[in-house]
Amino acid sequence: MGSRVPHIVVIGGGVIGTSIAWHLAKKAARVTLIESNDLASGSSGACDGLVFMQSKKPGIHLRLAMESLKRFSDLKKELPMDIEFRQAGGRVVIQTPAEYQAMEQFVQAQQEIGLDVCLMDAKDTLAAEPFLSPDIYGSTWSPLDAQVNPIKLTLGFALGARKNHACIMTRSPVLGIHTKNNRVTGVVTTKGEMAADMVVNAAGARSGLIAQMVGIDLPVRPRRGQLVVTQATSRMIFSCMISAGYIAAKFDPSLADDAGEGMSMEQTDNGNLLLGSTREFEGFCTQNTLSGIRRIISRTTAILPALTRLQVIRTFAGLRPFTPDGLPILGPVASMDGFFMAAGHEGDGIALSPITGELVADMILGQKSAIPLTPFSLERFTTPKGQAHG
Amino acid sequence: MKRAYDVVIVGSGVAGIAAANTLAGHGLEILVIDENPHAGGQILRQNCRVTDGFWEFDPRLGRSGRTVSIRKIVQSLRPIQRPKGITCVHQARVLGIFSDLQLLVHVPDTLYPGGSGSGRVLEIDAGYLLLATGARERCLPFKGWTLPGVMSLGAAQILMKSSGILPARKTLIAGTSPLQTVLALEILKNKGNVTAILDENHLTKKLGLLPLLKHHGSLAGEGAMQMLRLLIRQVRFRQGVRVTEARGKNGLSAVVTAGLDRKGNTVPGTFQTYPARALAVGHGFTANIELPVQAGCALDYDADRGGWVVRVDDALETSVAEVYAAGEITGIAGAGKSFVEGKLAAVSILEKLGEKTGPDVCVPELVRMQKQQMGYASFLNQLCQVPSSAYEAIDDEVLICRCEEISMGEIRKQISQGFVTGGSLKKATRCGMGRCQGRICQPLLFDILQALTGQTPEQIGSPSFRAPVKNVPLESFLHP
Known part of the structure; x- marks a missing residue:
């Protein structure tokens, strides 16, 4: 050189x-x-802080994510700022029998390559997350999933x-x-x-x-994701969550017909709940829309009814850099x-x-x-x- | 309530009422939205109690071409039958303004009985929008300013006007604001006592600002009369002192002050302690620009107009087409300017709609009066201005962001790490990300950045706000 x-x-x-x-x-x-x-x-x-392994497709994508995850605990020590990294596990909430079937296959593929993930029925899920709606069908759980303050x-x-x-x-x-x-x-x-x-x-x-x-x-195209932020509150969810519809929306649009974009939920160190999200192609526009906010709120309250008591303090939207x-x-x-x-x-x-x-x-x-x-x-x-x- | 209106007015203070009066009688569908239980805003809070009808200023008000004083505004207000085409919604909040002037409005359950108790969020389409969202008080933070018993001057007034309650048997009044004398008189009227008025401004500063009042003789006269009445009632006056600490365990018990030199710096060895159960303190005003910012309206920074204000043209239209602004959000200058601007904005909208405005309305005259009224802004805001040394002197332990409990020390630390723009400092500290969405700390953070870094307002950057500009129950979104 x-x-x-x-x-x-x-x-x-x-x-x-x-x-x-x-x-x-x-x-x-x-x-x-x-x-x-x-x-x-x-x-x-303008995003959530999910560090989710379960949402990655088995293969190079998941391998990349797993390698990345390993580095977070060192970063926590090395970086000159508290990055609020918390590995409290993550849950994919299943709302219908059809989703349950699809997730069974997905989890099997993940387990085969060694990802620590398991399928749980409604009873076990509710025991771990008592604020979830009793109408849910089950969940998949991985202790690896984590969150960070982006x-x-x-x-x-x-x-x-x-x-x-x-x-x-x-x-x-x-x-x-x-x-x-x-x-x-x-x-x-x-x-x-x-x-x-x-x-x-x-x-x-x-x-x-x-x-x-x-x-x-x-x-690369901007794909808008809207988020809703609630007031800070005592712990309402113990791990971060996405819906099975979220995974479907991400990988298999045909599965997402009913569930649409799916949802994500995360409670920050501070106690605020970050509720997401939408997936929209609207150019570089980062405005929120009423329909987007309503979609997020109806999906998340269906899974976590206790949310209805909280105040919305902010909404925002970020642009995901989408690739085909x-x-x-x-x-x-x-x-x-x-x-x-x-x-x-x-x-x-x-x-x-x-x-x-x-x-x-x-x-x-x-x-x-x-x-x-x-x-x-x-x-x-x-x-x-x-x-x-x- | 309809879902579309020709004109939507946000805020029914002096500007909002004046605008609605001018717009009435032209066959337009007009919606007036206000978050308070009654019309009137801050100035006419007590005068607009009846909810069934509407309010009107005597049409002769301001026609003489002379400045409009608060006294004249209050005297000329009268209740009327609600004019045809005007709908008023109270305890409702505009949460955001979206493309094509679609408004997101939170309305209370009283409008839609059988609701969840959280109200509901509606979309309202506006042909034209007039923002008259007013101003709020600001306060220089000091040790103990979060103690119960310490309040803003306006809060003490609201206690008396809305609830008929005195702040305490004896109230200590402090700050830089002309509201100090107004509050003192209000307390005396309600049979309370004023321990003392501790004005930060030296007499020399006030006298030096008097030339700015040359076109506002009536306002100067009003101020002088207030002082005279207080002196007759033997209220203690001290000038050139600043509150440096509020003490107390569970509530306020004592206030410590320090003397100030001509530049506004505290003078060592001049500390004095006052026993007090209530301290009302204020350092001027800041415009309620959350909604116009969210809507994308351009701002200007002008210390003489109270900081960041909404940019408008001569017709009071903002940088967003069909969105107008009137009153304190275009520059803090009191009720007279709000009255003239409310009227002017309404006339501008009528002209855009091709409506005839009647022989008694003269646009150039309104524009001239608006400029004249704006002259008072320089006096008012320079009077309230706190020197930057006062921000530099804030103790590290003082909380700046009350919601997120961010201290001055944390802010100093992040500024020294290089987070010197408003946006980056907010990200690094969380200051302004809490439940009040920065209504208290954002203007403070801006002044602190200006004082500590010496940057220009443009370098620090204007604040950003997103919908909902005020908190709203999540449940209210569930009912379409």
């Missing part, structure tokens, strides 16, 4: 960008993180990166990327130009706009030297941020990585032999 230390510019101050910056900075790389607004001002500040995680990565001498520029929208002979050479922001040997696109739902600056089309096969796009891009992708995690960005940061940093620094990145390359969408995942 010669005597000059290459300059790596990471675009995006969300959980993925800050994780990459932290991992790079820890290894003494010269790194600058550029964020157009404030840290965690996009989807990382904002604190992002800020923690950023502060940690800065402690390791990364430069963090907020309120600096990227205006363009300089290239020469198909190689990135610099980045232009509203605050001026800087030379760059490598550029990492970690702009989440907006990564498509960054890629366009170097003439690359990304299949539900997997992120990670690694180099064939058509542009020095340009790397780290985006498209859909709803898994928070859960996958530790492993994403590590893998991308290792790859950029030419080190051996824990998981090969080939299945996540952008070229899987273009080359004919690249088989879409699942």
